[in-house]
Amino acid sequence: MTMPEKKKLKVAILWHMHQPFYLHPDTKKFMMPWVRLHGLKDYLDMPLLAEKYNIKATFNLVPSLLDQIEMYCLGYTDRHMDLSRIPSRDLNTAEKKEILQTFFSAQYPTMIEPYTRYKQLYRKKESCANDIDLAAEIFSTSEWRDLQVWSNLVWIDPSFRDEYRLNSLFRKGRDFTEEEKHRLLDLEIDLLKKIIPTYQRLFAEDKIDISFTPYYHPILPLLIDTDVAREAIAGIDLPEKRFSHPEDARWQIEKSCEKFYSLFGKNMAGMWPSEGSVSEGALKLINDAGIRWVATDEEILLQSKMQESSGKPSAFHAYEYIGALGTKIFFRDHGLSDRIGFIYAGWDAERAVSDFMHNLSLLRDRLKDNLDNCLIPIILDGENAWEYFPEDGNRFLSRFYEELATSEEFEVVSLTDAAETLLARSLKKLFAGSWINHNFRIWIGHSEDNMAWDMLSDARQALVDYQTRYPDADPEKMQKIWNQIYIAEGSDWCWWFGDEHIGTHNSDFDVLFRTHLSAVYKMLDMEIPSRLMQPIHGGKLESFVSLPESLITPKLDGLLTHYYEWSGAGSYDCLKAGGAMHRVDVYIKAIYFAFDHDSFYIRLDFDDDFDLVGLNNCRIVIDFKDIGLREILLEKVREKAGENMTFSYNRILEVKFDRKTLTGSGNGKIEFFVSLYSGNEMMEKWPFDKPIAVELPEKDKEIFWQV
Numbered sequence: 001m002t003m004p005e006k007k008k009l010k011v012a013i014l015w016h017m018h019q020p021f022y023l024h025p026d027t028k029k030f031m032m033p034w035v036r037l038h039g040l041k042d043y044l045d046m047p048l049l050a051e052k053y054n055i056k057a058t059f060n061l062v063p064s065l066l067d068q069i070e071m072y073c074l075g076y077t078d079r080h081m082d083l084s085r086i087p088s089r090d091l092n093t094a095e096k097k098e099i100l101q102t103f104f105s106a107q108y109p110t111m112i113e114p115y116t117r118y119k120q121l122y123r124k125k126e127s128c129a130n131d132i133d134l135a136a137e138i139f140s141t142s143e144w145r146d147l148q149v150w151s152n153l154v155w156i157d158p159s160f161r162d163e164y165r166l167n168s169l170f171r172k173g174r175d176f177t178e179e180e181k182h183r184l185l186d187l188e189i190d191l192l193k194k195i196i197p198t199y200q201r202l203f204a205e206d207k208i209d210i211s212f213t214p215y216y217h218p219i220l221p222l223l224i225d226t227d228v229a230r231e232a233i234a235g236i237d238l239p240e241k242r243f244s245h246p247e248d249a250r251w252q253i254e255k256s257c258e259k260f261y262s263l264f265g266k267n268m269a270g271m272w273p274s275e276g277s278v279s280e281g282a283l284k285l286i287n288d289a290g291i292r293w294v295a296t297d298e299e300i301l302l303q304s305k306m307q308e309s310s311g312k313p314s315a316f317h318a319y320e321y322i323g324a325l326g327t328k329i330f331f332r333d334h335g336l337s338d339r340i341g342f343i344y345a346g347w348d349a350e351r352a353v354s355d356f357m358h359n360l361s362l363l364r365d366r367l368k369d370n371l372d373n374c375l376i377p378i379i380l381d382g383e384n385a386w387e388y389f390p391e392d393g394n395r396f397l398s399r400f401y402e403e404l405a406t407s408e409e410f411e412v413v414s415l416t417d418a419a420e421t422l423l424a425r426s427l428k429k430l431f432a433g434s435w436i437n438h439n440f441r442i443w444i445g446h447s448e449d450n451m452a453w454d455m456l457s458d459a460r461q462a463l464v465d466y467q468t469r470y471p472d473a474d475p476e477k478m479q480k481i482w483n484q485i486y487i488a489e490g491s492d493w494c495w496w497f498g499d500e501h502i503g504t505h506n507s508d509f510d511v512l513f514r515t516h517l518s519a520v521y522k523m524l525d526m527e528i529p530s531r532l533m534q535p536i537h538g539g540k541l542e543s544f545v546s547l548p549e550s551l552i553t554p555k556l557d558g559l560l561t562h563y564y565e566w567s568g569a570g571s572y573d574c575l576k577a578g579g580a581m582h583r584v585d586v587y588i589k590a591i592y593f594a595f596d597h598d599s600f601y602i603r604l605d606f607d608d609d610f611d612l613v614g615l616n617n618c619r620i621v622i623d624f625k626d627i628g629l630r631e632i633l634l635e636k637v638r639e640k641a642g643e644n645m646t647f648s649y650n651r652i653l654e655v656k657f658d659r660k661t662l663t664g665s666g667n668g669k670i671e672f673f674v675s676l677y678s679g680n681e682m683m684e685k686w687p688f689d690k691p692i693a694v695e696l697p698e699k700d701k702e703i704f705w706q707v
Contacts, residue, residue, distance in 0.1 A: 118379025209414030276435030446498030558650030
């Protein structure tokens with residue numbers, strides 16, 4: 001007797017590919033290299049890997065990203081590439097300083113440390129970290145050339161190293177020639193030229209699905225009406241000038257549809273709105289454009305159904321908002337999506353995939369009575385997560401795809417296919433928000449964000465007034481000016497304004513935003529407002545880390561004994577760091593570190609809902625750069641001795657080390673990471689890129705630093 005075929009639960013995977021629009025309107029150069037570098041590392045190998053394992057993933061592409069890839073193919077360059085092209089013997093002092101400041105912009109654990117020469121050059125630069133002039137003098141001509149090569153080489157995806165004979169460069173490692181360097185840089189353009197044709201071929205062969213985002217990645221609900229931000233945060237501060245231009249939102253959607261048709265010869269079926277941002281007004285415009293599905297986060301569904309008394313809604317079904325029938329809405333499972341984006345990077349690939357499939361199976365058991373009409377949407381960034389994984393995530397993705405492709409319980413479908421087959425549940429209301437905390441706080445509400453919106457309003461009004469006065473103005477010229485407005489409407493500028501995100505390029509984004517608005521006035525032969533000459537960003541970058549200010553000797557009892565016990569300690573804010581990555585949950589809220597004349601102390605504060613029962617064999621691992629790992633099994637304990645340490649855990653974890661254990665002399669620099677494990681699985685690691693570093697002064701020296 002033949003067993004009936006097991007019903008499969010549908011799983012949809014959407015990879016979102018996006019970079020800001022980096023082209024400087026005056027120089028016609030890309031101010032930052034990330035389109036090119038991610039093109040080498042992510043945009044080409046990702047669809048090819050899906051093809052290899054017969055996984056019909058959905059790739060969400062931003063039209064302005066594709067524009068930039070096309071520009072590179074036409075000969076446009078960026079500053080990083082220009083500096084890489086210069087013969088190392090001809091570099092001047094200013095160029096050398098710029099190289100030192102920008103050519104190590106890669107994840108240290110996965111993209112610098114594994115490569116001996118790149119790591120040597122990094123450490124040489126770090127040895128003079130406080131004296132850039134000295135650092136620029138101590139590199140040899142050969143070292144400069146090696147740095148030019150390595151800062152490009154590590155960005156090429158590992159899957160291409162055999163095919164394009166790059167392994168010989170990895171084996172050689174150092175003392176590269178100018179010819180080898182230029183051959184590598186030429187290869188980069190050859191790889192970029194393959195990206196768009198690869199998507200076109202795979203889409204035409206129905207091997208992948210493709211969706212787009214509005215053209216310059218704007219937050220559609222805010223373009224329609226900035227007052228919509230009050231739906232999620234009633235008391236939010238808003239710009240002085242209310243921005244309400246649904247016609248601009250419509251342009252961003254329609255131009256995206258036109259770009260899609262020009263590249264793929266079909267009408268666009270689906271859209272991941274920028275940052276998963278939706279509102280009722282935005283969905284109506286998307287529906288007007290004939291788009292058959294959109295996706296956002298499950299928290300939007302929860303907020304949309306909050307007023308109904310029917311219990312927690314299921315995010316595993318398609319929905320339709322009654323004001324935009326014909327456009328299905330899918331809601332990402334942020335738990336599963338975030339496991340890939342934020343947790344699995346530190347895991348063994350086999351174990352990570354096993355964990356993911358186990359969690360999928362649990363969902364299947366829950367949904368077994370309605371498998372035909374259910375879908376698990378896995379939606380996340382398709383480029384930035386992989387640099388935290390070994391080998392750019394290739395081992396994980398290969399096992400992940402292989403497991404899904406051979407599964408008897410699950411089938412991968414595109415969101416377009418799902419929109420065609422799944423019955424939709426009705427939504428009477430669609431809550432206005434994004435995938436990040438179901439609000440728009442990242443892009444509006446901070447004084448810097450609001451200033452940017454007012455500058456945009458002023459520039460747009462200047463253009464409208466000009467066209468009113470000169471209705472016969474050259475249409476082609478006017479369209480070029482409008483493009484500057486549409487670029488400035490992109491979400492990326494306000495992403496970097498305010499205090500939510502910290503980066504080395506905040507000032508570059510500030511300059512670029514104001515340059516686009518200044519271009520509007522210049523092209524209209526109008527005086528540029530003085531406020532566009534002044535930075536929006538406050539200039540002082542807040543850090544996740546603060547350094548110790550005084551000697552302290554806390555009592556090791558696993559409790560905050562009194563308010564001032566850790567006053568003067570240094571700290572690392574895990575909540576803020578996790579918020580910058582938009583991680584939904586963290587276990588460790590903060591790391592404190594301090595010292596007295598004899599000892600070094602670390603304190604960990606945990607989330608209020610932290611539950612040892614839910615974690616198997618929960619361990620804290622402190623990884624010191626010079627002495628290695630120190631492990632602590634978390635259990636309620638007071639004054640327990642470990643390997644060269646003493647610790648207590650109750651409400652908080654307090655750990656004490658002898659200073660001489662850490663540095664030999666008891667003085668000097670120490671660097672460390674803190675990780676939390678459940679069994680053999682790393683649940684989180686802080687910091688996620690570079691270690692916390694602190695200088696232990698000699699006993700007769702006073703602190704310390706100017707804060």
